[in-house]
Amino acid sequence: MVFSPLLVAALLPIAAQAANDWSQPCFGQCNWDINSGSGSGTVQITGTQSGVSDLTTAAGWSILDCDANTADQDIRLVCQNPDAGCDHIHTDGAAGTLVRLPTSCGSVPFALVTRMWTHQDQSIPANKRALLTRRDGTTPTVKGISLSTNFSEADPSQKGNVTLHLQGSSIPGVATNFTQPPPVDQLNKRGLLSWVGNTLKNIGEIHKNISGSSPINFSKDTPLFDQSINCPQSGAIPAFSGEVKVDLNGKVDGTVNYGVAASGSVIPPKLDQFGLFVGLDTTVTGTLNLDATLTGTVGTGQIPLFQTGIPGLDFPGILSIGPTFSVNAEADASLDANLNMDVDLDYTISGAQLFFPPSSGPSGAFTPGDSKLQLSVSPDVTANGQVTAHLIPTLAFGINALDGKAKATINLDVDAQAGLDLSLTASGKASTATDGSKSADKSFGGCVDVTSGLTVSAGADADFLSIFDKSTSVDLFKKTFDLFKKCFGDSAARRTYTGRKARAELLSKRASIACPSSALASAISVADETVTGSSLQ
Numbered sequence: 001m002v003f004s005p006l007l008v009a010a011l012l013p014i015a016a017q018a019a020n021d022w023s024q025p026c027f028g029q030c031n032w033d034i035n036s037g038s039g040s041g042t043v044q045i046t047g048t049q050s051g052v053s054d055l056t057t058a059a060g061w062s063i064l065d066c067d068a069n070t071a072d073q074d075i076r077l078v079c080q081n082p083d084a085g086c087d088h089i090h091t092d093g094a095a096g097t098l099v100r101l102p103t104s105c106g107s108v109p110f111a112l113v114t115r116m117w118t119h120q121d122q123s124i125p126a127n128k129r130a131l132l133t134r135r136d137g138t139t140p141t142v143k144g145i146s147l148s149t150n151f152s153e154a155d156p157s158q159k160g161n162v163t164l165h166l167q168g169s170s171i172p173g174v175a176t177n178f179t180q181p182p183p184v185d186q187l188n189k190r191g192l193l194s195w196v197g198n199t200l201k202n203i204g205e206i207h208k209n210i211s212g213s214s215p216i217n218f219s220k221d222t223p224l225f226d227q228s229i230n231c232p233q234s235g236a237i238p239a240f241s242g243e244v245k246v247d248l249n250g251k252v253d254g255t256v257n258y259g260v261a262a263s264g265s266v267i268p269p270k271l272d273q274f275g276l277f278v279g280l281d282t283t284v285t286g287t288l289n290l291d292a293t294l295t296g297t298v299g300t301g302q303i304p305l306f307q308t309g310i311p312g313l314d315f316p317g318i319l320s321i322g323p324t325f326s327v328n329a330e331a332d333a334s335l336d337a338n339l340n341m342d343v344d345l346d347y348t349i350s351g352a353q354l355f356f357p358p359s360s361g362p363s364g365a366f367t368p369g370d371s372k373l374q375l376s377v378s379p380d381v382t383a384n385g386q387v388t389a390h391l392i393p394t395l396a397f398g399i400n401a402l403d404g405k406a407k408a409t410i411n412l413d414v415d416a417q418a419g420l421d422l423s424l425t426a427s428g429k430a431s432t433a434t435d436g437s438k439s440a441d442k443s444f445g446g447c448v449d450v451t452s453g454l455t456v457s458a459g460a461d462a463d464f465l466s467i468f469d470k471s472t473s474v475d476l477f478k479k480t481f482d483l484f485k486k487c488f489g490d491s492a493a494r495r496t497y498t499g500r501k502a503r504a505e506l507l508s509k510r511a512s513i514a515c516p517s518s519a520l521a522s523a524i525s526v527a528d529e530t531v532t533g534s535s536l537q
């Protein structure tokens, strides 16, 4: 049995067809698809009959001079096939009409006609002459058209608004699977709002079934802080070289994909709704190492460790997304004990889909792995200590819509942190203890609390429409895990445990790194264990 091509085409599901049909003129409504190697997408513009027209061969036009790599320019063209509808451009005058362009003309899919005239240069290139010569031997008049991507130049009161509906994916070739056609009643603003949300959800569902994510990876052992001081002899304390050293061995190994949906208008240029979703599978692991024989406060601020680009998505002249992947680290410590600490960070994020603006909670799994913890402190002082460290992989999505009409960077931070909270009290017997941890154990006491945590948050660096406020950062996921919490030694020492907040205030008054004012005995181990991830969940 043989099917005619027409019949086969009729049997294909509608959704599997590209939205932009180059064989049909688009009058009043046009589509355009991204078919490039990086990403896929489709955008639809809808206006009045006089507001949206077509300069491709489907509408009868043949373009003679046009730079394929420039947006705003004057082009020469002729009407090759009047029957196809060249005249449509003249409906209510050509100026102010938004037109579809063939890929060979202009760097953008759509441009605004600002002027149309009979061109002074009526020459027709030899290679086109035969094609364009009519039966009576004449050639058509060469027209000139000025194209602009400054959509503000159009007056919406003349030809009406031209609305815009856009959906895109970082994964090539999936635009044909998008199943959310733009709403027919585009004046229904409530419908538009849910269109963006539903469209993003649909892209998210499609992404669950396909591969094509971009790798994000990072591995580096970085000193975050290192300061040495030669401490002179002070009373009974002999001279020594003290040091505070914070080191982070961090690793990120994962993949990312994203999708976007937006609605608004090209004329006037305005974005009404915008949504972004990010699909993330990654591990974030690392070991924080802290060694200190000095006292004081360390604050490193955010230290950039790494940055690279991720393939972007470009609807030229309409909306572009340029993402980057970066990794930052930060450590803060306040100490007055001889302290050595090693603590692991270990998180796995799998199948996560994060939506902006945030809808329901994120899907996917955020699970801690096993964490090894080693902590040693000097036993014979009354001391407090607080340490927090962060390893923060960040995905930043730079967004530019309608030539800067709406511009922002949306950040997604995956903050893996570890914290130590320590309170020690020396008892009177401390000075008589001479050897080994056992006697030292009896001579002092305290409490130690080691936590780890994972926070996934989103924020924007500029006010973007009314949906993102510059000042807001939204926590999409936040969980803290108690790795180790223990009080030890004599009960008098335990009673001095004042709690996290009180001690943070105490420690915040502390000045910069300095030599200790009393002798710090060599550190003894108070914790050496591995906390399994399953015990934390």
Ligand SMILES: *[C@@H]1O[C@H](CO)[C@@H](O)[C@H](O)[C@H]1NC(C)=O
Binding pocket: 150, 152, 153
């Ligand atoms: C775009 O057009 C508007 C209105 O005509 C004008 O005010 C503005 O300066 C133009 N922008 C650029 C970049 O030419």
Ligand SMILES: *[C@@H]1O[C@H](CO)[C@@H](O)[C@H](O)[C@H]1NC(C)=O
Binding pocket: 156, 161, 187, 265, 267, 268, 270
């Ligand atoms: C055209 O767009 C403007 C700005 O978004 C809006 O205020 C106006 O209501 C729209 N007009 C129509 C007829 O939709």
Ligand SMILES: *[C@@H]1O[C@H](CO)[C@@H](O)[C@H](O)[C@H]1NC(C)=O
Binding pocket: 013, 016, 174, 176, 177, 206, 209, 210
């Ligand atoms: C996309 O659609 C095609 C045709 O309907 C189908 O074969 C393919 O499995 C779909 N892909 C995804 C990722 O859903």
Ligand SMILES: *[C@@H]1O[C@H](CO)[C@@H](O)[C@H](O)[C@H]1NC(C)=O
Binding pocket: 205, 206, 208, 209
């Ligand atoms: C994804 O795959 C599942 C199982 O194969 C299927 O039920 C579902 O319809 C698919 N979703 C999409 C959007 O293709």
Ligand SMILES: *[C@@H]1O[C@H](CO)[C@@H](O)[C@H](O)[C@H]1NC(C)=O
Binding pocket: 215, 216, 217, 218, 219
């Ligand atoms: C990340 O992965 C890519 C491809 O898998 C590889 O080419 C690149 O060297 C890796 N980068 C790092 C920092 O590991």
